[in-house]
Amino acid sequence: MAPIPGSGLAKGLAVTLRTMTRKSVTEQYPDAQPELPPRTRGVIGLFEENCTVCMLCARECPDWCIYIDSHKETVPPAAPGGRERSRNVLDRFAIDFSLCMYCGICIEVCPFDALFWSPEFEYAETDIHDLTHERDKLREWMWTVPAPPALDPAAEEPKEIAAARKTAEKLAAAQAEPGEEQS
Numbered sequence: 001m002a003p004i005p006g007s008g009l010a011k012g013l014a015v016t017l018r019t020m021t022r023k024s025v026t027e028q029y030p031d032a033q034p035e036l037p038p039r040t041r042g043v044i045g046l047f048e049e050n051c052t053v054c055m056l057c058a059r060e061c062p063d064w065c066i067y068i069d070s071h072k073e074t075v076p077p078a079a080p081g082g083r084e085r086s087r088n089v090l091d092r093f094a095i096d097f098s099l100c101m102y103c104g105i106c107i108e109v110c111p112f113d114a115l116f117w118s119p120e121f122e123y124a125e126t127d128i129h130d131l132t133h134e135r136d137k138l139r140e141w142m143w144t145v146p147a148p149p150a151l152d153p154a155a156e157e158p159k160e161i162a163a164a165r166k167t168a169e170k171l172a173a174a175q176a177e178p179g180e181e182q183s
Helices: 007-021 056-060 105-109 135-142 159-182
Strands: 043-046 066-075 085-096 115-118
Touching (some): 043 135, 056 066, 056 105, 085 135, 105 115, 115 135
Antiparallel strands (some): 043 115, 066 085
C-alpha cells in the first residue's frame, strides 16, 4: 500500500504541536545546583601521593595537555650494607584544560591510581591562559571524587587487604600481650 501524500508532514506537525503544549522546565543554574549522576566526569583530580612520575599519562595523552616536571633524589639504603636508590620526585604536574578533550585516557593508563574523575564542573575562567591548573588545584579537586561503588557482598576479599588485615591483627595481638603481663 502506498503512503498517503503529506502523511510525513502531518506526523511532523503533530510532534511539533505536542512539544509546544508541554510546560518547559528551566533549571535556574547559579541559584540551584543541578542533580548530577553519581560518577559524573567533570574535571581530573590528582592524588599526588600515588604519582611515581612514570610519565605514562603525559605520553598517552592525545592532546599533549599534561605537563610534568621532576627530579631524581637519592634515597639512603633501607638496611645496613644495602645500596642507595634513586627515585623520581614530582616538581610540577599541570593539566591545560583549554586543550584537554576529557577522553580519560590518562586516567585509564595510570598504573598507580593517581588520576581520578571529579564531578567538579565550575572552573570557568575569563582568560584561556588561566585554564592550566597546577597540582595544588588538581589536588583540591581530588577530595570531591566520590567513593567507588560498593563491591559485591558475595565477593571474596582481595588478597592484599586480607594480608594487611592479618598483619595488623598480629601486631595488635603482640602489643596487647606485653600489656597483659605487666598488669
